[in-house]
Amino acid sequence: MRGLSLVVLNMVGMLALSPAASAATCGNDGSGFANWLSQYKREAVSRGMSSRAVSRALSGVRYDPRVVRLDRSQKSFKLSFKQFYARRVSSSMIRRGRSYIENNRRLFSRIERDFGVPPEVIVSIWGLETGFGANSGKMSVMRSLATLAYDCRRSAFFTNELDHAIQIVARGDMSPDQMRGAWAGELGQTQFLASNYVKYAVDYDRNGRRDLIRSIPDVMASTANYLKRKGWRAGQSWGPGTKNYRVLREWNKAKVYVKTISVMATKMAGR
Incomplete structure (x- = not known):
């Protein structure tokens, strides 16, 4: 590629992320979220993520029932x-x-x-x-992705996205507070999922x-x-x-x- 040095991922303190979902138990309401989050954090570090990045990214994150309602309310695309x-x-x-x-x-x-x-x-x-x-979008990406990773409907998909969102924090692109976007965690002015952000930004x-x-x-x-x-x-x-x-x-x-x-x-x- 002429005139441009492509992005080389700065993975100091992190191993390549596995697309496999966390083994933490998912849930269909907020009652088990706190336990799930604690287990996810432990598993994320055991898979090679920086403990500092995990702690920083997920500090104060709570279950968001609005995100789940929005996910459940999606309808098939029927417009011509x-x-x-x-x-x-x-x-x-x-x-x-x-x-x-x-x-x-x-x-x-x-x-x-x-x-x-x-x-x-x-x-x-x-x-x-x-x-x-x-x-x-103005919603907390970390909160949305953690909620959807915990929710059973698409837990594996959104656990992978949460992993990559933490990687964005770890490599210094943005702070968790700056990461605000759409309800499903899309980021930026052309709405990148976190995994695409890591791959293509x-x-x-x-x-x-x-x-x-x-x-x-x-x-x-x-x-x-x-x-x-x-x-x-x-x-x-x-x-x-x-x-x-x-x-x-x-x-x-x-x-x-x-x-x-x-x-x-x-x-x-x-x-």
Whole structure:
């Protein structure tokens, strides 16, 4: 990759994280959470995590019944593309996207050189995910992930995400208090899960931290890095039926969401 030193994970005091779920017993209400959390902390350290990072990340964490209610209330995606696009995208949103690109032309040119992803695609994702950073979420990521890791419905998945969230703290990217996002623990202006944050986030402003909440260069470059690592083909179309369209499916499995990214990017590019 030209002009950029890729992130090398600083794993001092930590071993590679196992995707296996903690053996701690899950629960379907908050009554067993405190015991579960104590056991999770012990097991996390036994699996090679820094005891200091575990303690710091999970200090004061409590069970959040609201998170469980939100998880249980998810419904199947039933909107048509036309309905979804009308709800989520407007002409003013397209104009704002173009303005962001024009006002940050040097940054986006460098990102396209380094990762091969056009600015229109990155900015479309940014706009759809959080309204260009306006709605990235205010819930404690550690509290949400600990609650969902304890909850029996998807314990293994969210235990893995909690492991990686602690790794973000351990390597110094963000403090636990700074890690605020959506109810399911998504972080930053383009909503990275913690495991994807660890794998794909880059320190593009070169300040020593990968900050997907406050650093626009880090946000934009990390989103491009994700797409590149998933197989994005530089200089090629992103419309339906293309290889790049299939890469967008890696970002979000919902067909209407992927089509919306593609159409938004095409309109921003003036095609």
